[in-house]
Amino acid sequence: xxxxxxxxxxxxxxxxxxxxxxxxxxxxxxxxxxxxxxxxxxxxxxxxxxxxxxxxxxxxxxxxxxxxxxxxxxxxxxxxxxxxxxxxxxxxxxxxxxxxxxxxxxxxxxxxxxxxxxxxxxxxxxxxxxxxxxxxxxxxxxxxxxxxxxxxxxxxxxxxxxxxxxxxxxxxxxxxxxxxxxxxxxxxxxxxxxxxxxxxxxxxxxxxxxxxxxxxx
Amino acid sequence: xxxxxxxxxxxxxxxxxxxxxxxxxxxxxxxxxxxxxxxxxxxxxxxxxxxxxxxxxxxxxxxxxxxxxxxxxxxxxxxxxxxxxxxxxxxxxxxxxxxxxxxxxxxxxxxxxxxxxxxxxxxxxxxxxxxxxxxxxxxxxxxxxxxxxxxxxxxxxxxxxxxxxxxxxxxxxxxxxxxxxxxxxxxxxxxxxxxxxxxxxxxxxxxxxxxxxxxxxxxxxxxxxxxxxxxxxxxxxxxxxxxxxxxxxxxxxxxxxxxxxxxxxxxxxxxxxxxxxxxxxxxxxxxxxxxxxxxxxxxxxxxxxxxxxxxxxxxxxxxxxxxxxxxxxxxxxxxxxxxxxxxxxxxxxxxxxxxxxxxxxxxxxxxxxxxxxxxxxxxxxxxxxxxxxxxxxxxxxxxxxxxxxxxxxxxxxxxxxxxxxxxxxxxxxxxxxxxxxxxxxxxxxxxxxxxxxxxxxxxxxxxxxxxxxxxx
Numbered sequence: 001x002x003x004x005x006x007x008x009x010x011x012x013x014x015x016x017x018x019x020x021x022x023x024x025x026x027x028x029x030x031x032x033x034x035x036x037x038x039x040x041x042x043x044x045x046x047x048x049x050x051x052x053x054x055x056x057x058x059x060x061x062x063x064x065x066x067x068x069x070x071x072x073x074x075x076x077x078x079x080x081x082x083x084x085x086x087x088x089x090x091x092x093x094x095x096x097x098x099x100x101x102x103x104x105x106x107x108x109x110x111x112x113x114x115x116x117x118x119x120x121x122x123x124x125x126x127x128x129x130x131x132x133x134x135x136x137x138x139x140x141x142x143x144x145x146x147x148x149x150x151x152x153x154x155x156x157x158x159x160x161x162x163x164x165x166x167x168x169x170x171x172x173x174x175x176x177x178x179x180x181x182x183x184x185x186x187x188x189x190x191x192x193x194x195x196x197x198x199x200x201x202x203x204x205x206x207x208x209x210x211x212x213x214x215x216x217x
Numbered sequence: 218x219x220x221x222x223x224x225x226x227x228x229x230x231x232x233x234x235x236x237x238x239x240x241x242x243x244x245x246x247x248x249x250x251x252x253x254x255x256x257x258x259x260x261x262x263x264x265x266x267x268x269x270x271x272x273x274x275x276x277x278x279x280x281x282x283x284x285x286x287x288x289x290x291x292x293x294x295x296x297x298x299x300x301x302x303x304x305x306x307x308x309x310x311x312x313x314x315x316x317x318x319x320x321x322x323x324x325x326x327x328x329x330x331x332x333x334x335x336x337x338x339x340x341x342x343x344x345x346x347x348x349x350x351x352x353x354x355x356x357x358x359x360x361x362x363x364x365x366x367x368x369x370x371x372x373x374x375x376x377x378x379x380x381x382x383x384x385x386x387x388x389x390x391x392x393x394x395x396x397x398x399x400x401x402x403x404x405x406x407x408x409x410x411x412x413x414x415x416x417x418x419x420x421x422x423x424x425x426x427x428x429x430x431x432x433x434x435x436x437x438x439x440x441x442x443x444x445x446x447x448x449x450x451x452x453x454x455x456x457x458x459x460x461x462x463x464x465x466x467x468x469x470x471x472x473x474x475x476x477x478x479x480x481x482x483x484x485x486x487x488x489x490x491x492x493x494x495x496x497x498x499x500x501x502x503x504x505x506x507x508x509x510x511x512x513x514x515x516x517x518x519x520x521x522x523x524x525x526x527x528x529x530x531x532x533x534x535x536x537x538x539x540x541x542x543x544x545x546x547x548x549x550x551x552x553x554x555x556x557x558x559x560x561x562x563x564x565x566x567x568x569x570x571x572x573x574x575x576x577x578x579x580x581x582x583x584x585x586x587x588x589x590x591x592x593x594x595x596x597x598x599x600x601x602x603x604x605x606x607x608x609x610x611x612x613x614x615x616x617x618x619x620x621x622x623x624x625x626x627x628x629x630x631x632x633x634x635x636x637x638x639x640x641x642x643x644x645x646x647x648x649x650x651x652x653x654x655x656x657x658x659x660x661x662x663x664x665x666x667x668x669x670x671x672x673x674x675x676x677x678x679x680x681x682x683x684x685x686x687x688x689x
Binding site for chain 2: 017061062063064066067068105107108111112129
């Protein structure tokens with residue numbers, strides 16, 4: 001098999017959302033000492049970019065995009081250490097940590113936003129749902145994401161977005177990370193009132209917002 | 218993925234078996250006791266030969282129950298409403314409701330100016346072209362009366378222009394017997410022979426009785442003259458409770474039924490086996506102005522009447538209108554074969570091209586309701602796999618089913634964003650306008666061969682000249 005065919009397979013694996021195949025191809029690159037940057041640029045990243053384009057054009061639906069994003073995430077988890085050695089963060093637009101706040105188990109909105117961000121080329125770390133404020137702060141300190149995205153679906157849990165921002169201030173890391181907030185009860189006004197850096201109404205807006213915030217970092 | 222399962226369809230009905238029998242009995246009484254006025258001597262003669270009691274002075278035929286029963290036996294329960302392009306043939310009865318392009322409106326809303334004006338033959342052409350793209354559209358009426366054509370032949374212009382511009386089935390009306398030759402000549406020109414006219418049934422006629430209980434002469438004679446060609450006939454009474462029918466929905470349905478049955482008796486005794494579509498187009502009246510209107514009572518009556526059609530084992534057509542949110546629902550869920558129709562506004566007085574697109578979408582929404590839930594798509598395993606928490610977005614079934622319109626219908630016109638929004642109407646109309654523009658600026662579909670078009674033009678020229686001065 002020639003490299004170009006392999007590269008096409010990498011692209012297709014992400015585009016098709018075939019996580020198992022994407023993982024197998026990522027391992028193959030590492031095992032056979034192939035050109036990792038080329039594989040990422042021309043293979044996997046092209047796949048996720050194409051998935052994003054197809055979504056924008058209405059050809060791809062949300063489930064397709066999620067599968068592509070997860071395949072991409074799986075690839076990144078495998079090649080991450082090797083990429084670090086190659087200053088791999090250059091191929092990313094930035095690192096984003098995303099979580100549904102503590103007390104809130106709603107997963108889907110956060111997952112969709114994470115998928116969109118991944119498809120847009122960000123390095124996304126999904127911390128999960130019902131993530132305690134302390135865990136979020138610890139993560140920010142350790143992993144130093146460029147953006148922290150906080151999701152809340154309930155009026156009773158949206159207040160945790162404010163608590164996290166307060167804790168970031170108290171811990172002295174507020175100026176180290178941009179905070180964007182979202183969720184059904186969340187509004188631009190709310191975001192401003194809690195001193196968040198940005199608010200997006202949906203996943204598409206979230207990508208634009210993330211790009212804007214990254215440019216300020 | 219798809220397993221053995223059952224489609225749990227959303228259906229509705231309004232009449233019990235006992236009520237259908239009661240309406241039938243009432244109708245027989247109406248036909249036997251009050252009788253029906255036939256202004257056509259030819260019709261009265263046919264009915265007299267059949268055994269009806271004729272009052273020649275009053276032109277009244279009293280039709281005995283046994284004649285009705287015999288006529289019903291002679292009426293085919295199924296036939297194909299043929300199309301110039303056989304791909305659009307519409308077998309009836311149908312397991313899916315099809316739609317008529319509504320007609321024959323006096324007015325139209327000009328697509329370019331937005332101004333209301335009288336309809337023209339060009340409007341017939343444009344509406345037929347747009348209707349061609351309405352995927353639920355089964356048969357076209359000529360959408361407007363062509364005010365720019367001679368009064369004695371405008372209906373022929375409309376009929377033939379519709380046939381030239383859609384390759385689906387076309388139904389229209391003839392006003393006098395002398396017009397039949399022009400229609401038959403055209404059909405022969407398109408299909409090649411009279412035998413093909415009988416076989417293909419690409420055109421049919423709508424037969425409007427005049428409520429209460431009157432058959433006019435011209436249309437009646439014209440259709441009797443068509444009988445040998447087995448052109449399907451759709452009796453389409455339009456009784457209005459309180460005006461041209463008793464002020465009761467039940468009695469209006471009885472009278473509608475009596476008028477349809479009287480038509481069936483006439484055509485089956487004239488030519489046994491004439492294909493009949495049982496029509497129902499009851500209207501309503503505004504009791505202050507007396508103005509004709511179509512509203513909820515109209516559709517309830519149409520539903521009941523179409524059930525009477527099914528009771529007799531006949532294909533059915535009921536009158537309905539489709540708002541954006543799917544006002545076709547009761548009729549679709551009542552398994553009506555055809556709904557008349559799409560493409561009009563202002564109580565079907567005004568044709569609007571955008572409405573063809575919009576109401577086709579309303580038809581899809583009604584269809585989706587009717588299609589219900591399918592247990593063949595039983596993804597129990599997915600629930601076990603995902604378990605508590607998490608989501609199903611990544612499941613293989615989700616990816617496949619998100620593209621299955623049988624399960625999740627996605628409208629490109631009345632999109633999810635538009636439906637239910639405050640400016641739903643404006644946005645949906647704008648989408649529909651885009652689509653109309655695209656169709657009219659695009660290539661014509663299934664065009665007739667030039668020689669046939671030329672022949673049709675010659676036929677119409679002859680009709681314009683030869684029919685002048687003739688009237689009912």
